[in-house]
Amino acid sequence: MRPLAAGAQLACIAFLLIALALQFLRQDLDWTRTPLSFYLVGPHGPLLQGAYGLLSLGLIGLGASAYRSGAPHARSAAPLLLFVVAGIALAITALAETPFPGHALTLQGLVHGLAAQTAFLCVTVAMLLQAWRWRADPGFRHRFAAAFFGAVFCFLALWVHVLVRDLPRGASQKAVIALIGLWLLRVSGWVGRDRRA
Template identity: 40%
Template structure:
């Protein structure tokens, strides 16, 4: 038996992290498939102008609301999976809390749009607006903070440049969409959502690879 410890030991959470990665990938793929498909079948909405939230009501609205909730669960799973897989010095509660708060707000958008418009239309407008803003701000901020933590883990440091650039681009696009009127159209919001969900796919793939390496190391 060797007394020499590895320089960068892998966290022994491969099983949990692998499950989280698969859930994140599945949730992201299903969301992109449904949201993308609705751009083709909802001919009552102009896809260039309509925000994705407008598809929550009307034909296939229940399906999209379900995908919103599934995506919220997938974001939480990804946040927790990354937390347990990263080296202890790279872990931080900040991205987990931000991503979980954003997920809760995202689910609030979907659940609120299911019955609030009929029961309390004025409150619904305020609730939807607050939840949507919170979801975007928390999720994108969580992405930025999580990317920054990658540099503190030797196994994840190689992912830091792309993760930082991607999350930074989402952060800039979020504020351009919010503050510049010409960028306030629906297609810009959908582009931002697509970039966020694509980042989930990428992070989920990285996490899946890391979990497999951890399982392989634990089996030796």
């Protein structure tokens, strides 16, 4: 399972670097007001789609490796299943094209929006549950506080983005994505170094 954790870490790195690079490459989009979904359409869209695909596999790999690396009495299938659902939803998000503001909502756009919301919700809840399981795991107990409070911060940041509509939609969404990505990157590194992973 160690290769899955290492793969998840590499997927997070690739996704974060590509998403960051596109903020400079897409001069036609205002990064503070444009959510990341709109970078899937137009120049360099396939590059970001590939990054979403990598991250979706990384989420599934992290879920599986975190499950297998945990002590048997501290394991739960719930975070694993949520990571898998988040990964599938993220892949659908990448493939279903979202319409730009002012254009009519299409079936693809509806699917994209629902998939994106599912991915956000499932991954943040998976993070919380996985970190919570570590409080009873001798091999990961020393990681519990950092993992759990980091996950709580990401979960709260997501709801601030959703509920506080006055925030710049692009900047607030990308901040949430960056926080989640950094949590995933850090935790996949921890899981990858565990002797049971």
